[in-house]
Amino acid sequence: MNEKKKIKRSSIMIIITLIIAVALGARLFFIQVIKGDYYASVGTGTIAKKVDIDASRGEILDSTGTPLVYNKQTTRIVFDASYFPSSEEHEARADIIIKLIHFLESKKEEWVNDLPIEINKKGELVFSENREDDINYLKSDKYLNLNDYATAQNCFDALKDMYELDAYSDEDALKIASVRYGMVVGAFSVPNPYVFALEVSDETAAYIEENRAVFQGVGAEATTVRNYKDGTLCPHLLGITGPITAEELEEGNNRDIYKLTDYIGKSGIEKLCEDYLKGTRGEKTVYSTSTGEISSVITTEPEQGNTVTLTLDAGLQKTAQNALKKKVDKLVSAGNPKAAGAVVALDANSGAVLCAATYPSYNNNSYTKNYEKLAADKSAPLWDRALMSGYAPGSTFKPCMAIAALEEGIINTSSTFYCNKEYEVGNITLKCLGYHGSENVSQAIDDSCNIFFYNVGNQLGIDRIDKYATMFGLGQATGIELPEATGTLAGIAEREAAGGEWYIGDTVQAAIGQSDNVFSPLQLANYCATLANGGTRYETHIIKTITTYDNTKNIVDKTEPKVAYKMSIQPQNLSAVKSGMEAVGGPGGFCWDAYKDLPVKCAAKTGTAQVKEKVNGYERTYDNGILITYAPADNPQIAIAQVIERADSGSSTAEITASLLEYYFKKNSTSKNSSSTNNTLLG
Numbered sequence: 001m002n003e004k005k006k007i008k009r010s011s012i013m014i015i016i017t018l019i020i021a022v023a024l025g026a027r028l029f030f031i032q033v034i035k036g037d038y039y040a041s042v043g044t045g046t047i048a049k050k051v052d053i054d055a056s057r058g059e060i061l062d063s064t065g066t067p068l069v070y071n072k073q074t075t076r077i078v079f080d081a082s083y084f085p086s087s088e089e090h091e092a093r094a095d096i097i098i099k100l101i102h103f104l105e106s107k108k109e110e111w112v113n114d115l116p117i118e119i120n121k122k123g124e125l126v127f128s129e130n131r132e133d134d135i136n137y138l139k140s141d142k143y144l145n146l147n148d149y150a151t152a153q154n155c156f157d158a159l160k161d162m163y164e165l166d167a168y169s170d171e172d173a174l175k176i177a178s179v180r181y182g183m184v185v186g187a188f189s190v191p192n193p194y195v196f197a198l199e200v201s202d203e204t205a206a207y208i209e210e211n212r213a214v215f216q217g218v219g220a221e222a223t224t225v226r227n228y229k230d231g232t233l234c235p236h237l238l239g240i241t242g243p244i245t246a247e248e249l250e251e252g253n254n255r256d257i258y259k260l261t262d263y264i265g266k267s268g269i270e271k272l273c274e275d276y277l278k279g280t281r282g283e284k285t286v287y288s289t290s291t292g293e294i295s296s297v298i299t300t301e302p303e304q305g306n307t308v309t310l311t312l313d314a315g316l317q318k319t320a321q322n323a324l325k326k327k328v329d330k331l332v333s334a335g336n337p338k339a340a341g342a343v344v345a346l347d348a349n350s351g352a353v354l355c356a357a358t359y360p361s362y363n364n365n366s367y368t369k370n371y372e373k374l375a376a377d378k379s380a381p382l383w384d385r386a387l388m389s390g391y392a393p394g395s396t397f398k399p400c401m402a403i404a405a406l407e408e409g410i411i412n413t414s415s416t417f418y419c420n421k422e423y424e425v426g427n428i429t430l431k432c433l434g435y436h437g438s439e440n441v442s443q444a445i446d447d448s449c450n451i452f453f454y455n456v457g458n459q460l461g462i463d464r465i466d467k468y469a470t471m472f473g474l475g476q477a478t479g480i481e482l483p484e485a486t487g488t489l490a491g492i493a494e495r496e497a498a499g500g501e502w503y504i505g506d507t508v509q510a511a512i513g514q515s516d517n518v519f520s521p522l523q524l525a526n527y528c529a530t531l532a533n534g535g536t537r538y539e540t541h542i543i544k545t546i547t548t549y550d551n552t553k554n555i556v557d558k559t560e561p562k563v564a565y566k567m568s569i570q571p572q573n574l575s576a577v578k579s580g581m582e583a584v585g586g587p588g589g590f591c592w593d594a595y596k597d598l599p600v601k602c603a604a605k606t607g608t609a610q611v612k613e614k615v616n617g618y619e620r621t622y623d624n625g626i627l628i629t630y631a632p633a634d635n636p637q638i639a640i641a642q643v644i645e646r647a648d649s650g651s652s653t654a655e656i657t658a659s660l661l662e663y664y665f666k667k668n669s670t671s672k673n674s675s676s677t678n679n680t681l682l683g
Helices: 003-034 036-043 090-106 132-139 152-163 170-185 202-210 268-272 314-333 364-376 394-407 441-447 450-460 462-471 492-497 504-510 521-533 571-585 651-682
Strands: 046-053 067-079 117-119 125-127 194-200 218-228 241-243 263-265 282-289 294-300 307-310 340-347 353-359 417-419 422-425 428-431 437-439 536-538 543-547 555-558 563-566 603-615 618-631 638-645
Touching: 046 294, 067 202, 090 152, 090 170, 090 194, 090 202, 117 152, 117 170, 125 152, 152 170, 170 194, 194 218, 202 218, 218 364, 263 268, 314 340, 314 353, 314 638, 314 651, 340 521, 340 651, 353 521, 394 441, 394 450, 394 462, 394 521, 394 571, 394 603, 394 618, 417 450, 422 450, 422 504, 428 450, 428 504, 437 441, 441 450, 441 571, 450 462, 450 504, 462 504, 521 536, 521 571, 521 618, 521 638, 571 603, 571 618, 603 651, 618 651, 638 651
Parallel strands: none
Antiparallel strands: 046 282, 067 194, 067 218, 117 125, 241 263, 282 294, 307 543, 340 353, 340 638, 417 437, 422 428, 536 563, 543 555, 603 618, 618 638
8 A cells, every 4th residue: 555545544534533523522512511401310310301481571551651451361271292292192192182172162262273274164174264374384395295276175184194083073183183283383392382272261270280191291381461451442553463473483583582382563563562572581490200290490580571651642542432433433324334534643742642543443352353354344444544544635735735825925914815616727617615705814724715725726836835745744654653654745746657647727626635635644633733833843653661671660762752844934924824723613613613612722624525436337426524623722732633534524523623632631631730739738
């Protein structure tokens, strides 16, 4: 053998020796360090294992500290992989599962059924509705490895074969298969117990604990479930939680934070503040002896999620919802089955959302159970009209037009236009609702004179109209932390982008809040607040503070008022516009009947917007009622906007705003009196 071959062979032997040494070293490290506790315990006849402790989710409060969303103590049933029959022991697993199911069903208690297959009223196996992702996963090579066109019956037959369920009726076999499916999807293992039932009675939990010999590896454990103090209170804003999906688990570094058994925020505040609310899981070591004795020691305490405090006032929100429902229900009873609406109230000097109500609505506590029915409801109760719907503003747009015309020098506070009920532009004749004669800007706002604003709109032109609408935040996001509609500002570019053509008649129609103008109730409320405070537009916000859950209540985050835009409106111009709005809310004004008994003076602007829709091929029109209001008129604190679909006019909806203002100022008056009394007592 030559020298080169000897060197080559020696090198190979050295490399092999090094690989073996590294492997042995790694194994020793695993045994002595990573699994040291485990093997040490085995040597003494005791087995130790690490088990995660789920953390409670943080609470959500209103601005006064009233709980809106909290955790309710309950008991759930879980499978422990250390003692539950192995995945190959199909008969033993099926026996335990079906006994558990029959027992819970006899007690009329629910168990987790995640399989997207069910038996319909005809006794046929069908796929569950709205479960496409789950159905695709079931058929995929990750599970059953069936063709895309496989039927529910095909999937069920494959499940029966996989889990050896021929001895059971189809109904029982489907139930067992559902649990086996859930165990796979949830990655059932020692660190990942399977949650069989989310919430059971103490009686059911005690029975299962007493019969551990029958229910091998099944136990009851204390936990918390999400609960809404009043499930009907602002469900669109609060949102819901739900089981994390496989797709969500793969996002970012979620695998390091979550398990497949975790629940996460799916919408609303629950989703927005997920990182703050989720909490940090703890850990315990469970010791089991050869004689069957089990004990545990908590090594790391779980930390509950942070507390999220909103700017909402629960009482004002409830008042808004009740008033809104009353008005819409009245319209439905009067023959307007598609009536609906929304109302939003803001702090006029900070942009804080005080309430945002939508109707029709739903109950968060029964959302999951009633989801399919809610999703199919043509009244769209799941849709957040307050933040996501867009409406033509009608005459509520006129104060914006007035500011634009005054600031641009088109008119002054004394300028007048003569209203004889008709206005000709191009080859069309537009109408006003009355013969108002000669009117200045304040009078035109009070009477809502179309002719006055046709004139100023024509002279301003669409570009300058949009310039001021943009300053007031119309047709753009308000800045709220939740999803919102941006709306649309009528204009040449917008029309041409949609394949249309802009005419001069569109400009004067836009000037009275029609044409292509579409704004959300939240935008209208912020526009009203900007008028109220003299031209400072704030970004709207709904998060007040985020604090730690412990007794220290340390502030983790806090929202300060943020100015989005500050207008420089000449005092006399602002005064003229406000004077017209005060007349609308004052004696003899459109809203006086509703506002006359309130403890403060109000400034308002009504609007009626004509909407067209096609029904069975025929075009029909209906009116939406729009109203913006701020109060007190001389020192604005609150700004309110509402849109009621299929209401005759904005003034006919004023009773809603009156309810909110009555509550708001009565509460503030009581609060101030209490504060004054307390200060006196404290000396």
